[in-house]
Amino acid sequence: MTPARRPAAKKASPRARVQPEEQRSEAFSQRRQAMLEVAAELFAEQGFRSTTVRQIGTAAGVLSGSLYHHFESKEAIADDILSSYFDGLLTTYKEIIAENDNPGTTLRELIRAAFASLGPHRAAITVLQNEGEYLRQFPRFAYLTKMENDIRRMWVKVLEEGVELDLFRDDLDPRITYRFIRDSIWVVVRWFAPSGRLSSDQLAEEYIKLTMGGLEKS
Numbered sequence: 001m002t003p004a005r006r007p008a009a010k011k012a013s014p015r016a017r018v019q020p021e022e023q024r025s026e027a028f029s030q031r032r033q034a035m036l037e038v039a040a041e042l043f044a045e046q047g048f049r050s051t052t053v054r055q056i057g058t059a060a061g062v063l064s065g066s067l068y069h070h071f072e073s074k075e076a077i078a079d080d081i082l083s084s085y086f087d088g089l090l091t092t093y094k095e096i097i098a099e100n101d102n103p104g105t106t107l108r109e110l111i112r113a114a115f116a117s118l119g120p121h122r123a124a125i126t127v128l129q130n131e132g133e134y135l136r137q138f139p140r141f142a143y144l145t146k147m148e149n150d151i152r153r154m155w156v157k158v159l160e161e162g163v164e165l166d167l168f169r170d171d172l173d174p175r176i177t178y179r180f181i182r183d184s185i186w187v188v189v190r191w192f193a194p195s196g197r198l199s200s201d202q203l204a205e206e207y208i209k210l211t212m213g214g215l216e217k218s
Contacts, residue, residue: 032070035060039077040123048078048131078127079140085124086147089117093154103162104216108208110155114185115204118192125189152178168215181211 038060042051053074057067071077092113100106118125127135128144135141155178162168188203198206 031062035062035067035070036077036080039074040081043078043081044123044126048074048127049134075138075140078135081124082127082135082141082144085117085121086143086151088121089113090147090150092117093151097154097158102167103158103165104167104212106158107155107162107215108212110158111181111185111208111211112201112204114182115188115200115207118185118189118200122189122192125186129186129189152182155181162215167217169217172215177215 035056039051039056042056042059051074053067056074056077057063060067071080093110096109096113097106100109132144136144152175156174159168159172159174159177163170163172163174185207192200192203
């Protein structure tokens with residue numbers, strides 16, 4: 001008597017095989033992002049140098065060893081935070097400049113974008129203000145100077161074009177003006193709260209009223 005054949009096992013579909021891997025990858029990315037956010041808050045509150053990997057792990061609810069599965073070092077975490085800030089800001093600034101041919105309009109939009117970055121990138125801006133010079137001594141942070149110079153050149157060019165087109169005062173020093181604008185916006189991060197009375201958009205409009213009145217010819 002011929003034994004009955006067992007039914008052939010069903011082959012797992014490609015989707016069924018890939019899905020668990022996708023889920024693991026997504027979970028890994030989510031844990032990594034959560035750790036980044038925790039570290040960013042600690043860096044902003046107590047400083048990069050004063051924050052330890054153990055403190056980050058404790059605040060994130062993981063062991064220090066688990067943290068190293070996502071980041072090779074504390075410097076790598078700061079690198080991720082700072083590079084994300086600069087990459088996003090440069091992209092936004094380039095888009096604004098490409099979309100506007102009037103220096104006055106362009107400058108207003110650059111100011112609005114700078115204020116909009118205060119909430120999402122509070123930690124990056126705070127670390128740059130407090131410990132930028134310290135970080136620049138490490139080769140992996142050499143890009144900070146280049147990024148800052150690229151941004152400075154963008155703003156200065158807009159200011160220079162405004163003077164050339166007789167839109168801004170002809171006694172304006174574009175480089176000094178840029179530094180005044182940059183530093184006065186950056187200092188807002190020390191007291192601005194996203195859940196406060198004024199939003200970043202409202203603060204930007206108040207700032208534009210004060211600044212453009214002194215720059216533009218009447």
